[in-house]
Amino acid sequence: MAKKNSTANKLDWEYAPSLEGTDHIQLKEKYDLYIGGKFVKPSSGKYFATTNPATGEKLADVAYGDESDVDKAVKAARKAYTEVWSKLSGKERGKYIYRIARIMQERARELAVIETLDAGKVIRESRDVDVPLACNHFFYYAGWADKLEYAFPNRKIESLGVAGQIIPWNFPILMAAWKIAPALAAGNTVVLKPAETTPLTALKLAEIFHDAGLPPGVVNIVTGYGDTGAAIVNHADVDKIAFTGSTGVGKIIQKAIAGTNKKATLELGGKSANIIMDDAPIDQAVEGIINGIFFNQGHVCCAGSRLFVQENVADEVIKKLKRRMDTLIVGNPLDKNTDVGAINSKEQLATIQKYIKLGISEGATMHQSRAKIPANGYYCAPTIFTDVAQSSTIVQEEIFGPVLTIQTFRTVDEVIQKANNTPFGLAAGVWSDKGSRVFNLTSKLKAGVVWANTYNKFDPTSPFGGYKESGYGREGGLHGLGAYVKLK
């Protein structure tokens, strides 16, 4: 810690950086597609670069998979399904999944650093949240593999076949775990496409599957852009689509699979309400607001992006929130002190800035954290908007960045009406000291997850998913397992 004397007696503190090392990670210069247990070149011969959003530097070239590559991957998955995986006992499947989880734990540090480099998220988060949770999902579903008849008592259980899985860039390894673990536990094989800006940890997972001795073709990883994902969705021999991403793409997928036998789970956008009642513990609620909107730079589908504060405590909450925002450290995601890292991509930064401009032009009052922002890389200062209404664009549309809108309310009925007045319904938060008030709100909010006196808490045993345009189907817990089986 460096300190400098400003006056004779008073100290002004600056925290010296505490950088996580990168010399222990192993990254190849070029990554091929992982199909049928081997890394194979893309048929087009094309590659694209994945970069570190904190610096703009290239990390690796990654294969651009096209329709024929997807076809190869689906064929490999089908072969593995019929010849190997569907014939294995649940106990044997469980052993593989446990082994994957253990190897992930052993390589947790490397996975966390690569995730931070590729996605821009802070090391504290990838180290303490994303990677451990991803491991826990594998452990959790490994435990179900030989107990499916207890998960669904008195039902005959069949796996679905080949699952096509398309995951987003905000939680790359965690989303891969959410999707792959239950699919394998239930006896399905997988073709997974990571997002184009964050493919590296999925490719590291491929190496881990390889090291775990997972039979060839059980999990295939095809990197690429939107058309690669479309090829998976449209492939005739895929039995199930699991997608996490934007509501726009979710609607396209919904149309594409209409009239087919494909099952689907869609986990889409959100504009979740975080509600502060006047009896809430204000300092804890302020931490909850910060966590709700600035965790992972606001790139969280369930981010608490619409804050509702009871009018009689609004001034106090906003004052404390602003002060807390000024203490956030924005900067190098590899620094263990950093609270808010880099925006995932140049495109996303432009989207966020567009919404901030729109907020101002629609008459809202903006306040930004005084945190120092690095000159290079893609960064956005934590931002809040007051003087907004239900009709403001920034209140209605998902921004997917560190931007919070603040509205006030007077009664419980009013806040329920306002919170539910959105096409989305993924999550909500309620802060109150009074149990009956909490339960009244949690039962009336139309959202898949409602947190009380906390926010952004995740656990493999707990199902996650949305109402309305936030999607359908659930991931996590028994519900998540149910999405990968046919019950008779």
Added chain:
Amino acid sequence: MCFKAQHLHDMHPGLPTVAAVCVYPSMVKVAKKEVGNSGVKVASVSTAFPSGQAPLEVKLMDTKFAVSEGADEIDMVISRGKFLSGEYNFVFDEIAAIKEACGKARLKVILETGELVTLDNVRKASDIAMYAGADFIKTSTGKIQPAATMQVTYTMLMAIRDFMDATGIQVGMKPAGGISNSKLALHNLVMVNEVLGSDWLTNEWFRFGASSLANDVLMQIRKLETGVYQSSDYFSID
């Protein structure tokens, strides 16, 4: 002890002195004479320290005596029994009376958080002490464990911040007991910086009560200079 307070680091000129030496009322006169005009303040524990188990008249006499002997600061303990049985007015009035008896001496109010047990109680006691006129709030006497845990200090810092917001009056903070090494001290300083800001990072508004900390700080400074840790026998234990 007074000698050490003034000659803590003669080998390292330019470092600030300790803020104060803390003694029983009977030793105030001696201590005051010893520290002279070195800038080191003399604080006196009073109010039947450390138990506080005496009637208000005795506590007031104890306090007035210490002040009359020249104490710059008074450290009192609150009546935990009364607090825990919900007699908050009693606790408030007692602090206010002792504050009056202090005259110009600054009053530190020791909550003895180890006996208050819950953070809700710590917060409530902090508010009572500040509204009753405390210049400083302090975690512990050092005679009871647990003493200044991070959670307790954090709770009191938040109370100070809210009191400042509500009244505009700055109150000092003193975690005492248990902060025996430099690393823990840094944790605490960071906490103060994060919750209250750099206005509190002076010996006027933030103090550590931990005699053993001084030696560890000296040992770390010596290590920075020489590259190796010295034996603890090179540091006097008074």
